[in-house]
Amino acid sequence: MFATNGATFASILPWYPVLKETWGLSDAVFGVFVTAMAIGSLLSTVLPAWAERRFGPRPTVFYGTVLLALVLVGFGLSDGPWIFALLLLAAGALDTVVDVSQNVTGVAVQDRLGRSIISSLHAFWSLGSVVGGLAATWAAATGVPIAVHLSAAAVVVVALAGAAVWMVGPVHQRVTGVDTPPGAQSEPPARDAGLGRVMVLALPVALLAGAGVIVEDVASNWAALAANQLAGVAVTSAGAAYTVVLAAQTLGRFTGDPLIDRFGRVGVARTGGLLIALGGLVVVTAGEPLPLYVGLALAGYGCATIVPSAYAAAAGIPGVRPSDGVTAVSWLMRVAMIVTSPIIGAVSEVTSLRVGLGVLLIAGALVTACAGALRAGPRAQSGDSAV
Numbered sequence: 275m276f277a278t279n280g281a282t283f284a285s286i287l288p289w290y291p292v293l294k295e296t297w298g299l300s301d302a303v304f305g306v307f308v309t310a311m312a313i314g315s316l317l318s319t320v321l322p323a324w325a326e327r328r329f330g331p332r333p334t335v336f337y338g339t340v341l342l343a344l345v346l347v348g349f350g351l352s353d354g355p356w357i358f359a360l361l362l363l364a365a366g367a368l369d370t371v372v373d374v375s376q377n378v379t380g381v382a383v384q385d386r387l388g389r390s391i392i393s394s395l396h397a398f399w400s401l402g403s404v405v406g407g408l409a410a411t412w413a414a415a416t417g418v419p420i421a422v423h424l425s426a427a428a429v430v431v432v433a434l435a436g437a438a439v440w441m442v443g444p445v446h447q448r449v450t451g452v453d454t455p456p457g458a459q460s461e462p463p464a465r466d467a468g469l470g471r472v473m474v475l476a477l478p479v480a481l482l483a484g485a486g487v488i489v490e491d492v493a494s495n496w497a498a499l500a501a502n503q504l505a506g507v508a509v510t511s512a513g514a515a516y517t518v519v520l521a522a523q524t525l526g527r528f529t530g531d532p533l534i535d536r537f538g539r540v541g542v543a544r545t546g547g548l549l550i551a552l553g554g555l556v557v558v559t560a561g562e563p564l565p566l567y568v569g570l571a572l573a574g575y576g577c578a579t580i581v582p583s584a585y586a587a588a589a590g591i592p593g594v595r596p597s598d599g600v601t602a603v604s605w606l607m608r609v610a611m612i613v614t615s616p617i618i619g620a621v622s623e624v625t626s627l628r629v630g631l632g633v634l635l636i637a638g639a640l641v642t643a644c645a646g647a648l649r650a651g652p653r654a655q656s657g658d659s660a661v
Contacts, residue, residue: 292414297355549572
């Protein structure tokens, strides 16, 4: 489920330069158009939680993925930027719906297993992004028509998502008192909570998640530019900086689950915050490629478990349905994704990119300070109580 979601959006990203050139868009105009996906995510509001409760998490993941696949085909057939922007809006809203239900499913499976797996699930999202991005890059470089490539990608994504939903089997949410592991106490049924109350209860976890995605935003939008401007890496090779962060994050997510089982979510998150701050310090002081890459790798590894752990904690907020908690954290986290790059750009314009990337130090401090929010909730790892 996670890998197909990552591959879906990675299949379109390498085509952006081609579409931008085809439509003759300026950098500024194109930058406005691509924010449509984030806007669509914010406009989804309570839709993800409603869909999960109305249809169940597995059907929501599957049929949401089918709709995303149709949007993917639409990208290939779009003949202008306005249709493209509308499709991005739809994709952003659908992605939030699928994201919430796949995380609810992942947490339910994690509860059933009795050990942490959520970080590894998010690692497969990263791997899916890598595979989808490589396939799209190859298609664009070899002259495969965009409509053909995206249609083929849509078929593969739907087939794999269908197989994943079938393999997972029925998902029972522990919060309803069903599927309680042996020896565990049954939890009281969750009740419908008002949107404002859910947002307040989820805010500490959302702050932590928002700090974690700052690193991802820096990697996506600023890592290559930092490699070029701060460390003198050639423009044609600067993209390696993003790969460094993604590779470190993927490694951190695969190794994060055993660490969480041993030390608890809180301890791992606090250590991750320190690594993010240390990596940010190395990045803003780097003048050569090697230290810059080391700093980015430290930040990528440090942020690896933050968002997965935040989703797991959000699904266990007492008195709140798992889908409501995850939806609230997902929505608030995307606000952070929207504002991070404009802030970095504005600060860099007035001062320098080095100063702008100091946001990594702030992100690391926030993660360290807010890590205690992961302790709350019935699904907190047992090791957290001692941290």
